[in-house]
Amino acid sequence: MSGTYPLAVPDCGRFERELASTPPTRLRLAWKVVPNGVARRDVAWHLLREMLEPGAELSNPCVRCGGPHGPVRTTDASARPAVAYASGIAVAAVASHGPGTFAIDAEVETDAVRDAAGLNGILGGRESVRLQDWVRVEAALKADGRGLRVDPGTVTVELAGDLGWRAVVPGGPIIAGWDIHGPRGLVISAAFSEASGAVPLDPATP
Secondary structure (H helix, E strand, O other): OOOOOOOOOOOEEEEEEEEOOOOOEEEEEEEEEOOOOOOHHHHHHHHHHHHOOOOOOEEOOOOOOOOOOOOOEEOOOOEEEEEEEEOOEEEEEEEEOOOOOEEEEEEEOOOHHHHHHOOOOOOOOOOOOOHHHHHHHHHHHHHHOOHHHOOHHHOEEEEOOOOEEEEEOOOOOEEEEEEEOOOOOEEEEEEEEHHHOOOOOOOOOO
């Protein structure tokens, strides 16, 4: 989604969470407003490099065509990186190493174009769709690996714990996720494939 950058979001920042998964998962997140004339990927990857081991390399080959637009990968064996973009903001996250996939999605809370159009119909026939619903589904589809090649309206999400949720993507693994209380003005969710063992229990206190 796109829209006007909301002044409510701080220009940059970072925070860290310990998710009460099995095994526990350390999640670090950073964000920054993308300056005019700068590629948003350059900003996101710079944020990632600050959170990874020195010298760690990044790549994002598409599994279908090999082009540089797939999920981010790193040579840092201790971490799993992910990025998302919300209007003019780059969001980068690093989760501790695990066997499953990891992804995030982010949206600005206030977007004049999006809010005027509304979200009803964006998830199939569901009504009263909230922005958090869409962010969870997007994060789940990224963790699944197929993205919007799967109809978002076919994904089901159930709550599990205070900030946890579980998503079922047709033909894919069950996805465990958390809503991340990050910077003011952004809605963020993190998702892990079932293979990661990240069963969505109540998240630990930051």
